[in-house]
Amino acid sequence: MMAFQKRSFVGKGKVYLGRFQQNNLQRIGNTSKLSLTIDDESKELADYENPGGGIADAITRIKEVKVSLTLHNLNAANLAIALFGNASSIASGTITAESHTAYKGALIRLDKIGASAVVVSNSGATITYVAGSDYQVSGAGILIPDGSSIADATTIKVSYAFGLQNMVEAITATGEEYTLAFDGLNEADSAKPCAVDLWRVRFSPLKSLDLIDDDFSKIELEGKLLKDESRPMGTSSYFRYGFI
Structure with missing residues (x-):
C-alpha cells in the first residue's frame, strides 16, 4: 500500500492527438475541457433465503469510458477530426x-x-x-x-x-482511431507535472459547428475509450495516469 499523500488538483496543460499506433502525437492547441466519464453496470443477486429481502451478492462492471474534449483551435487538422474528414493545404x-x-x-x-x-x-x-x-x-x-x-x-x-489555403473535405473518413496524451500541470500544487495517456479513442462526429455567432467558436468532441490489445501484460489496456 502506498503512503498517504495529500493532493489537490487544478489541471492545465497541453493535449496531443495522433492516429492510433502511428506514434505521431500532435498538439491540438488551446483546450478548455478534457474529462473522462466512467459508466458502470451492476448485477445483484437477491437474498431468497430470508424474509425482508436484501442483497446476497453483487458485481459491478465497467460499461464504457467516455472522453470529452472542448477545443478552441479550429485549425484544419482539428476540424478534420471533428468532421470525419480529410485536411489538406493548397499552395x-x-x-x-x-x-x-x-x-x-x-x-x-x-x-x-x-x-x-x-x-x-x-x-x-x-x-x-x-x-x-x-x-x-x-x-x-x-x-x-x-x-x-x-x-x-x-x-x-x-x-x-x-x-496558401487549407481545405477540409468533410465526412470522407470514418472509423479513425486516435491516441491521446495530456501533458499536464497541477496549478494547485506548484505546477507539478502529470501525464495521462489514453491508448485508443474513437470519436463521434461533431454535433454542432457554429459558423455565425457572437462568441468564439469551439469544437466539442465526444468519444469512447476502447481496449488496446497491444499493451504489455500487467498494464492497463485503456489508460494510465501519472503524477508527481
Whole structure:
C-alpha cells in the first residue's frame, strides 16, 4: 500500500492527438475541457433465503469510458477530426480562364478562396469587364451586381491569383482511431507535472459547428475509450495516469 499523500488538483496543460499506433502525437492547441466519464453496470443477486429481502451478492462492471474534449483551435487538422474528414493545404498559385455562368445578384464561387489580381472577361476574351461595376470580389468568389453589364446566363472567364489555403473535405473518413496524451500541470500544487495517456479513442462526429455567432467558436468532441490489445501484460489496456 502506498503512503498517504495529500493532493489537490487544478489541471492545465497541453493535449496531443495522433492516429492510433502511428506514434505521431500532435498538439491540438488551446483546450478548455478534457474529462473522462466512467459508466458502470451492476448485477445483484437477491437474498431468497430470508424474509425482508436484501442483497446476497453483487458485481459491478465497467460499461464504457467516455472522453470529452472542448477545443478552441479550429485549425484544419482539428476540424478534420471533428468532421470525419480529410485536411489538406493548397499552395499559392494562379488560375487562368476559369469558366462560370454569371447571373445578376448572384455569387460565383471560385475554385479557390481569397482571389486577388482578378480579371474577368467574356468567353471569347474580347471584352474585359470592369471591377466594381461589373463584378465585385469577395473572399469566396465574385458577385455580379444588379447593374452589371454582364447579362444573365453569360459565360465568363475568370483569371486570378490565390494564396496558401487549407481545405477540409468533410465526412470522407470514418472509423479513425486516435491516441491521446495530456501533458499536464497541477496549478494547485506548484505546477507539478502529470501525464495521462489514453491508448485508443474513437470519436463521434461533431454535433454542432457554429459558423455565425457572437462568441468564439469551439469544437466539442465526444468519444469512447476502447481496449488496446497491444499493451504489455500487467498494464492497463485503456489508460494510465501519472503524477508527481
